[in-house]
Amino acid sequence: MNTDKLSARLASVSNYVPKGARLADIGSDHAYLPCYLAKNEGLPFAIAGEVAKGPFQLAERNVLAEGLAGVISVRLGDGLEVIQPGEVDCITIAGMGGALIANILENGKDKLTSVKRLVLQPNISAISIRKWFIENNWELIDEEILEEDGKIYEILIGEKGDPNKPYKKNLDMGLLVGPFLLQKQDKTFKKKWTAEINNWQRIYEALEGASQSPETNEKKLEMIAKIKLVEEALKNENS
Template identity: 70%
Template sequence: MNTDKLSARLAAVAKYVPKGASMADIGSDHAYLPCFLAKNQGVRFAIAGEVVEGPYQSAKKNVLSEGLSDVIDVRRGNGLEVVQQGEVDCITIAGMGGALITSILDNGKEKLDEVRRLVLQPNISAISIRKWFLENHWRLIAEEILEEDGKIYEVLVAEQGEPYKPYHSKREMGLLFGPFLIENQNEAFKKKWTAEKRNWKRIFDQLESAVQTQETMEKKQDLLSKLQMVEEVLQDEKS
């Protein structure tokens, strides 16, 4: 991977950054994404934010060698502390867990007032991001799920406004599986949720043979409702 050819996961993120945007890539690693966007999608201005010294130095080196220092500002800092209020209209955060991404957004909430679009790629727990969108008045407008090198990734895109819009009546189901992903189930989606279903079933069976405490009963109930939802979601596709 380099600044001309991104990994499939980062290419999916890049696709949703508006042409001519000013953007910040948080946890930018080697700044591959901002460099690619500056060269191919005409972003006006980009911040590559990185908290770890090694990747920060690597990002600085890459931006310099690409001759992009006038477009991309590499900044060292934690989360959104590298962004000034009103400086960017799009923020990307890729390659972290969903809970960590939401805590970054929470900790820098005051920086989001003038941001028009968030493009987030959680490695796990996309549900925590969908819940955060609902609670903070961001509307999910697009989702993708893809497999790369044996791992499955989701990309979630949101803009400010009507948070309930994509969910229709089955909100719990939409939060867990993704309202757009349920509608267009690809191979990666089926693979992920078939594996999850097996895993939940295995845990449920273990709990069945365990001592039945209040906690066990509650866990079983939770798993049962997830199993019913996953059955319904995967069944929908067959019908």
């Protein structure tokens, strides 16, 4: 992967960045995404934010090597603190846990007033982002699921709007598996959730064999509820 050819995961993220957007890529790592968009899609302005010194220096080096210092501002800082209010209208955050992404958005809420779109790629716990959207009046407008190098990733796109709109029937199911992904039900979706069910069943069996306590019983009930919900989702193919 480099600034000319993105990984499948980042290429999918890049597809949801609107033409002409002023972008902040948080946790930008090598600044591959903003460099790629600046070179290939004419991105007018981007901030590459990085909290760790090493990746920040790598991003800086890449931006200079590509001759993009006039377009991409590489900044060291935690989450959205690298953005000034009103500076950007699109934010991408890719390659972190969903709970961490939701936390970054929560802590930087004052920076989101001018932002029209969020493109988020959690490695785990996409549900944390869907819940944050609902609590903060962001509408989930699309989702994608893809597999790369044996790992499955979800991409969530949010805009300001009606946060309940995508969840027509079962809110719990939609929050867990994704309302758009539930409708599409492609083979990656089925693979992910079949593996999750198997994993939860293993946990349940291990709990069955453990000494019983209120905590164990609660955990067992949680596993059963999740298994039922996802089995129903996979059956719901035509809904």
